[in-house]
Amino acid sequence: MKTEIQPAQGKLGILIPGLGAVATTLIAGVEAVNKGISKPIGSHTQMGSIRLGKRTENRNPKIKDFVPLANLNDIVFGGWDVYSDNVYEAAMKAEVLEPGLLFSVKEQLEKIQPMPAAFDKNYAKNLDGTHVKTGTRLELAQQLMEDIQNFKEQNGLDRVVVLWCGSTEIYYEASDVHSTLAKFEEGLKNDDHLIAPSMLYAYAALKLGVPYINGAPNLTVDTPALIELAHQTQTPIAGKDFKTGQTLMKTILAPGLAARSLGVRGWFSTNILGNRDGWVLDDPDNFKTKEVSKLGVLEDIFKPEDNPDLYGDIYHKIRINYYPPHGDSKESWDNIDIFGWLGYKMQIKINFLCRDSILAAPVALDLALFTDLAKRAGMSGVQEWLSFYLKSPQTAPGLPAENDIFKQLIKLENTLRYLMGEDLITHLGLDYYEDVFAKQLDTL
Amino acid sequence: MKTEIQPAQGKLGILIPGLGAVATTLIAGVEAVNKGISKPIGSHTQMGSIRLGKRTENRNPKIKDFVPLANLNDIVFGGWDVYSDNVYEAAMKAEVLEPGLLFSVKEQLEKIQPMPAAFDKNYAKNLDGTHVKTGTRLELAQQLMEDIQNFKEQNGLDRVVVLWCGSTEIYYEASDVHSTLAKFEEGLKNDDHLIAPSMLYAYAALKLGVPYINGAPNLTVDTPALIELAHQTQTPIAGKDFKTGQTLMKTILAPGLAARSLGVRGWFSTNILGNRDGWVLDDPDNFKTKEVSKLGVLEDIFKPEDNPDLYGDIYHKIRINYYPPHGDSKESWDNIDIFGWLGYKMQIKINFLCRDSILAAPVALDLALFTDLAKRAGMSGVQEWLSFYLKSPQTAPGLPAENDIFKQLIKLENTLRYLMGEDLITHLGLDYYEDVFAKQLDTL
Amino acid sequence: MKTEIQPAQGKLGILIPGLGAVATTLIAGVEAVNKGISKPIGSHTQMGSIRLGKRTENRNPKIKDFVPLANLNDIVFGGWDVYSDNVYEAAMKAEVLEPGLLFSVKEQLEKIQPMPAAFDKNYAKNLDGTHVKTGTRLELAQQLMEDIQNFKEQNGLDRVVVLWCGSTEIYYEASDVHSTLAKFEEGLKNDDHLIAPSMLYAYAALKLGVPYINGAPNLTVDTPALIELAHQTQTPIAGKDFKTGQTLMKTILAPGLAARSLGVRGWFSTNILGNRDGWVLDDPDNFKTKEVSKLGVLEDIFKPEDNPDLYGDIYHKIRINYYPPHGDSKESWDNIDIFGWLGYKMQIKINFLCRDSILAAPVALDLALFTDLAKRAGMSGVQEWLSFYLKSPQTAPGLPAENDIFKQLIKLENTLRYLMGEDLITHLGLDYYEDVFAKQLDTL
Amino acid sequence: MKTEIQPAQGKLGILIPGLGAVATTLIAGVEAVNKGISKPIGSHTQMGSIRLGKRTENRNPKIKDFVPLANLNDIVFGGWDVYSDNVYEAAMKAEVLEPGLLFSVKEQLEKIQPMPAAFDKNYAKNLDGTHVKTGTRLELAQQLMEDIQNFKEQNGLDRVVVLWCGSTEIYYEASDVHSTLAKFEEGLKNDDHLIAPSMLYAYAALKLGVPYINGAPNLTVDTPALIELAHQTQTPIAGKDFKTGQTLMKTILAPGLAARSLGVRGWFSTNILGNRDGWVLDDPDNFKTKEVSKLGVLEDIFKPEDNPDLYGDIYHKIRINYYPPHGDSKESWDNIDIFGWLGYKMQIKINFLCRDSILAAPVALDLALFTDLAKRAGMSGVQEWLSFYLKSPQTAPGLPAENDIFKQLIKLENTLRYLMGEDLITHLGLDYYEDVFAKQLDTL
Ligand SMILES: NC(=O)c1ccc[n+]([C@@H]2O[C@H](COP(=O)([O-])OP(=O)(O)OC[C@H]3O[C@@H](n4cnc5c(N)ncnc54)[C@H](O)[C@@H]3O)[C@@H](O)[C@H]2O)c1
Ligand SMILES: NC(=O)c1ccc[n+]([C@@H]2O[C@H](COP(=O)([O-])OP(=O)(O)OC[C@H]3O[C@@H](n4cnc5c(N)ncnc54)[C@H](O)[C@@H]3O)[C@@H](O)[C@H]2O)c1
Ligand SMILES: NC(=O)c1ccc[n+]([C@@H]2O[C@H](COP(=O)([O-])OP(=O)(O)OC[C@H]3O[C@@H](n4cnc5c(N)ncnc54)[C@H](O)[C@@H]3O)[C@@H](O)[C@H]2O)c1
Ligand SMILES: NC(=O)c1ccc[n+]([C@@H]2O[C@H](COP(=O)([O-])OP(=O)(O)OC[C@H]3O[C@@H](n4cnc5c(N)ncnc54)[C@H](O)[C@@H]3O)[C@@H](O)[C@H]2O)c1
Ligand code: NA
Ligand code: NA
Numbered sequence A, B, C, D: 001m002k003t004e005i006q007p008a009q010g011k012l013g014i015l016i017p018g019l020g021a022v023a024t025t026l027i028a029g030v031e032a033v034n035k036g037i038s039k040p041i042g043s044h045t046q047m048g049s050i051r052l053g054k055r056t057e058n059r060n061p062k063i064k065d066f067v068p069l070a071n072l073n074d075i076v077f078g079g080w081d082v083y084s085d086n087v088y089e090a091a092m093k094a095e096v097l098e099p100g101l102l103f104s105v106k107e108q109l110e111k112i113q114p115m116p117a118a119f120d121k122n123y124a125k126n127l128d129g130t131h132v133k134t135g136t137r138l139e140l141a142q143q144l145m146e147d148i149q150n151f152k153e154q155n156g157l158d159r160v161v162v163l164w165c166g167s168t169e170i171y172y173e174a175s176d177v178h179s180t181l182a183k184f185e186e187g188l189k190n191d192d193h194l195i196a197p198s199m200l201y202a203y204a205a206l207k208l209g210v211p212y213i214n215g216a217p218n219l220t221v222d223t224p225a226l227i228e229l230a231h232q233t234q235t236p237i238a239g240k241d242f243k244t245g246q247t248l249m250k251t252i253l254a255p256g257l258a259a260r261s262l263g264v265r266g267w268f269s270t271n272i273l274g275n276r277d278g279w280v281l282d283d284p285d286n287f288k289t290k291e292v293s294k295l296g297v298l299e300d301i302f303k304p305e306d307n308p309d310l311y312g313d314i315y316h317k318i319r320i321n322y323y324p325p326h327g328d329s330k331e332s333w334d335n336i337d338i339f340g341w342l343g344y345k346m347q348i349k350i351n352f353l354c355r356d357s358i359l360a361a362p363v364a365l366d367l368a369l370f371t372d373l374a375k376r377a378g379m380s381g382v383q384e385w386l387s388f389y390l391k392s393p394q395t396a397p398g399l400p401a402e403n404d405i406f407k408q409l410i411k412l413e414n415t416l417r418y419l420m421g422e423d424l425i426t427h428l429g430l431d432y433y434e435d436v437f438a439k440q441l442d443t444l
Helices: A021-034 A087-094 A099-104 A106-111 A137-154 A181-189 A197-207 A224-232 A245-259 A276-281 A284-302 A356-376 A384-389 A405-419 A430-443 B021-034 B087-094 B099-104 B106-111 B137-154 B181-189 B197-207 B224-232 B245-259 B276-281 B284-302 B356-376 B384-389 B405-419 B430-443 C021-034 C087-094 C099-104 C106-111 C137-154 C181-189 C197-207 C224-232 C245-259 C276-281 C284-302 C356-376 C384-389 C405-419 C430-443 D021-034 D087-094 D099-104 D106-111 D137-154 D181-189 D197-207 D224-232 D245-259 D276-281 D284-302 D356-376 D384-389 D405-419 D430-443
Strands: A012-017 A075-081 A159-164 A212-214 A236-239 A263-273 A315-322 A331-339 A345-353 B012-017 B075-081 B159-164 B212-214 B236-239 B263-273 B315-322 B331-339 B345-353 C012-017 C075-081 C159-164 C212-214 C236-239 C263-273 C315-322 C331-339 C345-353 D012-017 D075-081 D159-164 D212-214 D236-239 D263-273 D315-322 D331-339 D345-353
Touching: A012 A021, A012 A137, A012 A197, A012 A356, A021 A075, A021 A087, A021 A099, A021 A106, A021 A356, A075 A087, A075 A137, A087 A099, A087 A106, A099 A106, A137 A159, A137 A181, A137 A197, A159 A197, A159 A356, A181 A197, A181 A224, A197 A212, A197 A224, A212 A356, A224 A236, A236 A356, A245 A263, A245 A284, A245 A331, A245 A345, A245 A356, A245 A405, A245 B245, A245 B405, A263 A284, A263 D263, A263 D315, A276 A284, A276 A315, A284 A315, A315 D263, A315 D315, A331 D331, A345 D345, A356 A384, A384 A405, A405 B245, B012 B021, B012 B137, B012 B197, B012 B356, B021 B075, B021 B087, B021 B099, B021 B106, B021 B356, B075 B087, B075 B137, B087 B099, B087 B106, B099 B106, B137 B159, B137 B181, B137 B197, B159 B197, B159 B356, B181 B197, B181 B224, B197 B212, B197 B224, B212 B356, B224 B236, B236 B356, B245 B263, B245 B284, B245 B331, B245 B345, B245 B356, B245 B405, B263 B284, B263 C263, B263 C315, B276 B284, B276 B315, B284 B315, B315 C263, B315 C315, B331 C331, B356 B384, B384 B405, C012 C021, C012 C137, C012 C197, C012 C356, C021 C075, C021 C087, C021 C099, C021 C106, C021 C356, C075 C087, C075 C137, C087 C099, C087 C106, C099 C106, C137 C159, C137 C181, C137 C197, C159 C197, C159 C356, C181 C197, C181 C224, C197 C212, C197 C224, C212 C356, C224 C236, C236 C356, C245 C263, C245 C284, C245 C331, C245 C345, C245 C356, C245 C405, C245 D245, C245 D405, C263 C284, C276 C284, C276 C315, C284 C315, C356 C384, C384 C405, C405 D245, D012 D021, D012 D137, D012 D197, D012 D356, D021 D075, D021 D087, D021 D099, D021 D106, D021 D356, D075 D137, D087 D099, D087 D106, D099 D106, D137 D159, D137 D181, D137 D197, D159 D197, D159 D356, D181 D197, D181 D224, D197 D212, D197 D224, D212 D356, D224 D236, D236 D356, D245 D263, D245 D284, D245 D331, D245 D345, D245 D356, D245 D405, D263 D284, D276 D284, D276 D315, D284 D315, D356 D384, D384 D405
Parallel strands: A012 A075, A012 A159, A159 A212, A212 A236, A263 A315, B012 B075, B012 B159, B159 B212, B212 B236, B263 B315, C012 C075, C012 C159, C159 C212, C212 C236, C263 C315, D012 D075, D012 D159, D159 D212, D212 D236, D263 D315
Antiparallel strands: A263 A331, A331 A345, A345 B345, B263 B331, B331 B345, C263 C331, C331 C345, C345 D345, D263 D331, D331 D345
């Protein structure tokens, strides 16, 4: 039975706190795609297809033809940043896309001026931007709500999502002020510095029923207070941290090793990158937030407590090194110590010459389109089916996260099938071999 | 509803044509495990577990505790080879396992003397063994059937499987003589040289209702004649080619790239290995068989015809280089040229310092145990659910092979769940978020 | 005492058989450097310096300021090719340099039209160009001589060198026709097909006293006949095969291992490249020529006969794979199996993401400038001091080649010092530690 | 003219502070070599040869046959450590050599009991051994002198060298107490904690005229005070830090790049190792000492001030990661960003699967043998000709270190030739091409 989903009529606003490398790559890309210059490679919503029915039915529509998503032509971008560069200038500085490509969408990009940010330097010491709002936390939140509403009106938008592409904040854990919505709102009033800037954006969005996506490993909406708010206003949330690069690789490879019951003794991951994100992460407090986000994935996939012989003693180490020569061309090198039959040792080395923002931009796009879909489908709170895109997926309280990218993919696909009233797929397929059970079927 | 499966009572014989590196590693390993010296790492039947029911039920039995498999203690090994070395000698020459380990199971290994092989040098020119049977192809097949029956009687076995671990034969395609069982049997009589040695073992096994597993990329049972025979005698078959090393990696990684709609422009795979398998594959005719087996996997996973923008122009090249310094420590190096958002290029390099036979042995074991299970469960013919273990899986005629290891895993697991009457798993999991649909559920 | 060297007055013509990737990268680069757009990185004559006198004298002039070389502004380029594309077109097709850079020197490049080639398709089957001369080998040689003289006159040149940047020819060994100049000239008359096209260019050049540089592994001037001619006309020759990429790495690394008496058991080298050079080398006959050129280097450096314990059993294997996705961005991967103290094994893996023509162009330039210098310094025949630049250096008959790049460098530098009357450098340097021998000096 | 060198008569004691991985690998190895079980691979004194005279003379004696070195059979080992394990126990714990090999020299190794160490935990916080001497620094130094003399007498030795294989101390710079011998001896009396433990060993050795080798990056003898003492007692010193692994590679590769005037933009070096050395270096203060030692090498080789276009902006970063799964099998991964012709970018990646102590042991041996030679040849103070073996070579004050391993090698070889009265080698070799200068020679 098909779910009732409101159609994707009118325009969708994507409002982005943090108009840096990822955001500008996303925006320039969507403009280039809309102009027919480039293709939205890496965006599963735009390029991917989904199998429906039995293998032999040959029904493999593109996802965007299967579920009612906003059209790329109907997207309007806006955002906030602590630097006042417009999106064209910021994109040029980010040095992700070639000047030639950016030039061809210059007009569109120059129009997008960041609104002043809600910022607190304690949460990102390596940043020195001054394009910021002033006021108590409550006042900042109210200004952000006004920003959102003005943006919606001025652009004649039907719907909005807020997509955090801002820097990684320093590491902090949930405390009392984050435990209930009431306490949180009290904290806003008291300008409680335990409320991080990202939470102000999230609060503003959710309060208005606008979905919030957390592309960084920041705590933000992974707190009881804001989950409560999300349910109150029937609004979807998704997070944390876009899954790209090394972690993407890890959640591809680790399930493969686990599938074969190959043991793992150590996993060493190092990264070199030279963009602003790398510079912010050069501060140990900000790195810690990222490290926690990255470290979790293996444990969930390998389940050491269930498989002590195979995964009970993994030494997992992650390093991020700021290395300017590479700019946004993040490179990772992994050494994985595995063991097989009778404990014999083997090694896998993976060298990924990736481009950070090139991988992140389509993920950001898909999350924006899917949370908008979720809102229209009446889904609210944590959207676990989107964990496919996330390094450190938020789940229902008490439920362990699923990090295996293939299980995440099935979850995503079966959710779409479910929403559209199609059969879920189990890959059983014994029916192609009916004679297989010939003897037994006779006796049934 | 649970399938009726005969219990795994008594002893299981595993008869192996080709007592080389893989076979001796398998045999020595099972003996070492039975002595409590080592662990059967890499064997999913022995070490792996399977989730049953909902995530929160926490039901994750070991596979061997869930389905009725033969116990490792109940296995008796035997085999054929063109060289007369006993298994201890052959294992020492293969240089896969350390002398110390082999010494500890010397007694068991020395007892296993290969029976003379059914062999034809035209199918493997680099081999010069002389421990071979004589006679026409029909006579050879009859001798093999006697070998199997004698082995069963002499060892008081309940059941037998035949597990091909022999060399890769030269490349040949199915011809008229392989098209029906009648023509095949006619060919046996005429000593038709288009019938490969491996087919004689397969014929002998199937004729006796003994499952046949094809660990090499040889055509063998992937022919109408022998499939016909398999159905006639209600016998399972599985093939082709143990999935290990580079292809294992490829079928792990490629689905990950496809999941994210990342484009692929080229995939260069090279291998260096110095064991006897490498020596046989140094002959271009034998390499061709392996190459065909290895080349297919990407096409199936990427479906270029459905995704021309992403996968329509992949240059896929595979090289195997005989390189004695590495012995059985096969090493692979892959360079993968991918592209993402707006067509921007990235590269992945994978260097796998693997050990060929260490990866293959547990795969061989699992295939033996699962085909024996299949036989007892009344399944016959091609066992597609075992494609998880195979480089070039045999399927129902006309049905495209599934090479994505994660789909193969779900297929395997859901088959086991199905056999045992458990719910199939879809990873939908929306029920954990019931409130998600709160609004909608109200209106339904 | 300083050698008498004629000054580098007037203009130097560089005439190039083969206006492909390397040649066009060289030409475009020199033009760009002359325009002040780029720097001639990788050219030791232009960027390198040389230490003179004692370390503490701090005399480190640039090489071009130390020895009298032709100035880049005084170079005029010309050449021949079997395709009629002008240098701008050929450079665009080669896809080595960015269109933007090429555009900035378009005017200069378009002017250079290749003269029709002396060609024989039997020597390069994968080429299908038709811009070729006709006639017997003698007639072709005469036409080439006319080409050279016309070019010199029309451009008002003072001196010319001929620089082979043509394709690698198929493998052939010296035969009777190459054994003396008389027999060679007889062969020209008889249109003997054992005389390769490259030899016609070499003959034409040397006959006119014009230095000949062999950038390919072709036999060409490594024959008694042409060496005889070189001496007759007092003309320098240099060859074979520009040393770049993997072989460059090998002759850097191998001396380092040898210096430390680390043993080597195997060296596996594979390459992927997708340019026209790669396409020509995809033909086994042409590959053989390259393979021979590349294989020699280790033997000379490791001297297995003198060091059997360390280097007596090296398995050295080289592969070149045509792989279009990489174009001119040749990539190499080496696995080196070494052993140290007590025979313990270690491995080194080198992955060089290089650009073939970017490495070759400055080597070609330096060879042209240095052979011109040699001519003016009265040096003739084989110039062993230039082996620094060559994969398979030609030497005096009977003299083993020196492949250690560091010995080659000292040889080059001490030759320059010698020519200019400077002290040779021995790196002894005990004089800085005079007191070292205090005791002994007293007793002397 | 040949230097007067006292013969290597009688026995040589090698006394080692720090009987850890390197030292026990050295000792066990020498014993195994003396028993004829293994070969001293990696020891240039034992396995290497040296060319004498002209290339065509074919004089390439083994170094040990050319210069009068102590014979391995005449070596007696002893040492100190903060742990009381005998050398057999320590070697077993270090897990560098296989138990089987160690077992075969167990008797010899067990005899070697460490003497209590002169230690100060402030210099290596991660160590917790208690097998230590007590007293003021002066008393400790005196105890060490007694240790040396007792050891010499009890073993009937002719000569002794002290070879530091102890841990890397925390970073400290030379201060007033290290500025003259007088102040240093005053400091000993005052138990000045700025005098590091390693200095006590060095002081004790030099005072007795016993050569001191500094295998760690510790400051120790790189101080005016101890250099003064070395000259006073006519004693050679050598340091700092055995050159192995990544730095060995770096000083092989960097000269190769510089030779070709290839530019370098970045060099990222990471290491993973899991031995006790790695554990000590996990403390940032101790890592700093190592980092300084490792960072210097590129600057000297590339001379950025002379070559700003090529090497003026190198980002050089070094990481050492404690990673237990690898034990002593240290592994390094380097990414090098280079640029060539016209500034085009290329990358080199080096993955060295090395074994730390296997590389270090023969270096330690050679240094011991060569300093003993130097002593007998009347050389005293800093032995720059041994910088071939050292990561951070000590030089005459004001003289820049030479890190290019090939210049270091020539320096070493020409020093040996000089000592033995052989011609120094310049690799000029123009004499093989006498006709080259035919014309000119006529005119001379
Ligand atoms: N592959 C990827 O690039 C990737 C993957 C996963 C997650 N992420 C995360 O995405 C985020 C963006 O990455 P990026 O590479 O674009 O970084 P970036 O540094 O280029 O951009 C971040 C921008 O956020 C701005 N900013 C910081 N705090 C702000 C605030 N309170 N309000 C408004 N703007 C603020 C900064 O000024 C900056 O311009 C980072 O948190 C990063 O960790 C990136
Ligand atoms: N990872 C792996 O090792 C791996 C993976 C996939 C497939 N395989 C395949 O498994 C097979 C065995 O591999 P291996 O490494 O053990 O090779 P191997 O060469 O060590 O052993 C093969 C043995 O088969 C014997 N043989 C050949 N023809 C025979 C015949 N007609 N009858 C009886 N014996 C015969 C040979 O004498 C040899 O001893 C090969 O076909 C290989 O391609 C191996
Ligand atoms: N790093 C390097 O690129 C490198 C290194 C060492 C040697 N080389 C050698 O340099 C040569 C040139 O390399 P490339 O990459 O420029 O190759 P390319 O294929 O781009 O260019 C070679 C050109 O030579 C022309 N040619 C062939 N035969 C000819 C003839 N008889 N007369 C005139 N022209 C002829 C071809 O048409 C082609 O245009 C090759 O032999 C190559 O093996 C190149
Ligand atoms: N490739 C290499 O292994 C390599 C290369 C260059 C330098 N080094 C240096 O060589 C040294 C030894 O390396 P290792 O791998 O053998 O380390 P290790 O930790 O195995 O051994 C060092 C030993 O020194 C002892 N020690 C520490 N302080 C001492 C003191 N004051 N007196 C006596 N003993 C003391 C420790 O207890 C330990 O047993 C280290 O400084 C290391 O940095 C090693
Ligand atoms: Na690192
Ligand atoms: Na290859």
